[in-house]
Amino acid sequence: MKILFLALFSGAALMAAQKALAAEPSESARLKIFSASTGKFESVAPIDLPEELWRERLSPEAFEVTRKNGTERAFTGKYWDNHEEGLYKCAGCGTDLFSSSAKYESFTGWPSFYEPVARENLSEHVDKGFFMTRTEVRCARCGAHLGHVFGDGPPPTGLRYCMNSAALDFTAAKVK
Numbered sequence: 001m002k003i004l005f006l007a008l009f010s011g012a013a014l015m016a017a018q019k020a021l022a023a024e025p026s027e028s029a030r031l032k033i034f035s036a037s038t039g040k041f042e043s044v045a046p047i048d049l050p051e052e053l054w055r056e057r058l059s060p061e062a063f064e065v066t067r068k069n070g071t072e073r074a075f076t077g078k079y080w081d082n083h084e085e086g087l088y089k090c091a092g093c094g095t096d097l098f099s100s101s102a103k104y105e106s107f108t109g110w111p112s113f114y115e116p117v118a119r120e121n122l123s124e125h126v127d128k129g130f131f132m133t134r135t136e137v138r139c140a141r142c143g144a145h146l147g148h149v150f151g152d153g154p155p156p157t158g159l160r161y162c163m164n165s166a167a168l169d170f171t172a173a174k175v176k
């Protein structure tokens, strides 16, 4: 009896969920993304563009990295040696990703951070390319490939977000 009740109940819940999805497809797909300027989470729609549009919007380097999972050569990007204070945003959609306060010297030739402005602004994926298992990091809003995260970073997180400069847009903090 209990099993039957559970089956009926979960069936009804599923139907209700499906109905809700059908009624508001855009609402259900919305994301919670942290805005560093307001200090709050905002509800935003994901950005899903065809490849031709990304090619038009992005520089060739940014397109290769963000849409083709490319990796810029070490010590060639514009930000590995950037020491200015400010915010690193997604080159694809402008989502806030990393603060200069979490940037550190990793001596790898890629801009490295020990934490993002919010984990919600990134998505992580298993990457089994090049005979290794790594954790790929993408922008949660537009799916841009940004780089990888490794477990050999400094305190307080012990993480190393190894990013491609070409996937980022830096905005310097306003001088007070």
Ligand SMILES: [Zn+2]
Pocket: 090, 091, 092, 093, 094, 095, 139, 140, 141, 142, 143, 144
């Ligand atoms: Zn993005």
